[in-house]
Amino acid sequence: MKPSEEIAMATIIEMKNVSKRYDDGFEALTNLNLKIESGKFYSILGPSGSGKTTVLRIIAGFSDITSGALYFDNQNITDMPANQRKVNTVFQDYALFPHLNVFDNIAFGLKLKKRPKEEIKEKVANALEKVRLPQHSDREISELSGGQKQRIAIARAIVNEPKVLLLDESLSALDKKLRKDMQYQLRRLQKDLGITFVFVTHDQEEALALSDEIFIMNEGKIIQNGTATDIYDEPVNRFVAEFIGESNIVDGVMKVDYSVEFVGKTFECADAGMQQNEPVHVVLRPEDLDITLVDEGKLTVTIVSQMFLGNHFEVNAVDEDGNQWLIHATNSVSVGQKVGVYFDPEDIHVMRIGESQVDF
Ligand code: ATP
Numbered sequence: 001m002k003p004s005e006e007i008a009m010a011t012i013i014e015m016k017n018v019s020k021r022y023d024d025g026f027e028a029l030t031n032l033n034l035k036i037e038s039g040k041f042y043s044i045l046g047p048s049g050s051g052k053t054t055v056l057r058i059i060a061g062f063s064d065i066t067s068g069a070l071y072f073d074n075q076n077i078t079d080m081p082a083n084q085r086k087v088n089t090v091f092q093d094y095a096l097f098p099h100l101n102v103f104d105n106i107a108f109g110l111k112l113k114k115r116p117k118e119e120i121k122e123k124v125a126n127a128l129e130k131v132r133l134p135q136h137s138d139r140e141i142s143e144l145s146g147g148q149k150q151r152i153a154i155a156r157a158i159v160n161e162p163k164v165l166l167l168d169e170s171l172s173a174l175d176k177k178l179r180k181d182m183q184y185q186l187r188r189l190q191k192d193l194g195i196t197f198v199f200v201t202h203d204q205e206e207a208l209a210l211s212d213e214i215f216i217m218n219e220g221k222i223i224q225n226g227t228a229t230d231i232y233d234e235p236v237n238r239f240v241a242e243f244i245g246e247s248n249i250v251d252g253v254m255k256v257d258y259s260v261e262f263v264g265k266t267f268e269c270a271d272a273g274m275q276q277n278e279p280v281h282v283v284l285r286p287e288d289l290d291i292t293l294v295d296e297g298k299l300t301v302t303i304v305s306q307m308f309l310g311n312h313f314e315v316n317a318v319d320e321d322g323n324q325w326l327i328h329a330t331n332s333v334s335v336g337q338k339v340g341v342y343f344d345p346e347d348i349h350v351m352r353i354g355e356s357q358v359d360f
Pocket residue numbers: 022023024026028046047048049050051052053054055202
């Protein structure tokens with residue numbers, strides 16, 4: 001490994017056994033462990049109330065922790081004040097000062113630090129260049145679009161040259177089209193700047209599209225972390241399988257390694273390491289299923305409904321055990337028709353029943 005690659009892979013933030021109990025006694029985080037490497041785009045993804053913002057606020061130093069420790073560049077910063085941390089936050093509402101123009105918003109922190117005028121000018125111009133709004137220095141905040149406000153908020157954060165940028169649901173105020181556009185821009189910006197982004201969202205498509213790595217949270221715990229494809233292809237449990245993408249989940253029994261039984265039949269699969277006769281959840285994604293003749297199918301189902309979605313038919317069906325199946329079929333079928341369902345055994349994913357928490 002080259003020295004530059006070693007630096008790029010270094011752990012920049014680590015949370016060790018962090019628990020957070022708010023003043024009213026509510027435990028928002030429970031023994032949470034998390035490692036963030038420098039130079040990557042991370043998303044923290046989870047349903048409302050799962051603790052995403054709490055994690056971000058703890059990293060930023062806006063919220064203290066009840067037990068555990070927080071490290072930045074291998075230094076314990078659990079008690080370090082927010083303004084001494086090398087992180088900056090972009091808030092959901094951007095928190096721009098409406099009475100100041102773009103230049104003064106971006107320059108605000110540098111002026112507080114009493115930096116020389118020339119340096120401030122140069123840094124603001126540089127930050128505006130990076131967010132691709134070089135001509136907007138004199139604009140009033142009220143004259144900016146939603147997407148431009150977001151970019152100014154990012155410029156204000158990067159002018160301080162943070163090592164980590166924290167973004168809290170920062171695209172949720174934008175309409176769908178602009179949001180997509182900003183997703184590309186954020187991704188490009190992170191790669192251009194080369195600093196670590198930690199992005200909080202409850203939108204799974206957004207997290208899948210943007211991230212090098214995703215942390216999936218539920219009820220104050222990290223349930224899974226990995227790349228988008230790791231998590232999509234191999235969810236660790238039912239919660240993740242249902243939260244990320246669409247899934248068919250049926251009950252099954254692990255027979256031996258690489259062999260699982262569900263809907264009364266035994267199938268080969270790619271999973272191993274479970275007990276013989278251990279009850280499991282079996283996941284098959286709708287896009288991995290197709291419809292065929294009954295004789296050629298691995299399962300037999302009856303069609304309940306069908307919708308044409310442009311590049312495929314979304315078909316709802318039910319099998320002989322009463323399990324519902326969602327299938328992205330190539331060809332049209334008729335409601336009430338009995339058909340076979342075809343899939344490649346490699347696409348069967350078997351999960352242990354029950355929740356797990358990731359530990360490092
Ligand atoms: P959302 O997507 O809705 O913003 P989140 O995943 O970011 O949710 P948090 O804001 O971290 O969740 O909140 C986690 C839990 O902690 C929630 O149940 C919330 O009600 C609770 N909580 C947050 N702040 C406080 C507080 N100051 N006092 C008491 N409970 C709080």
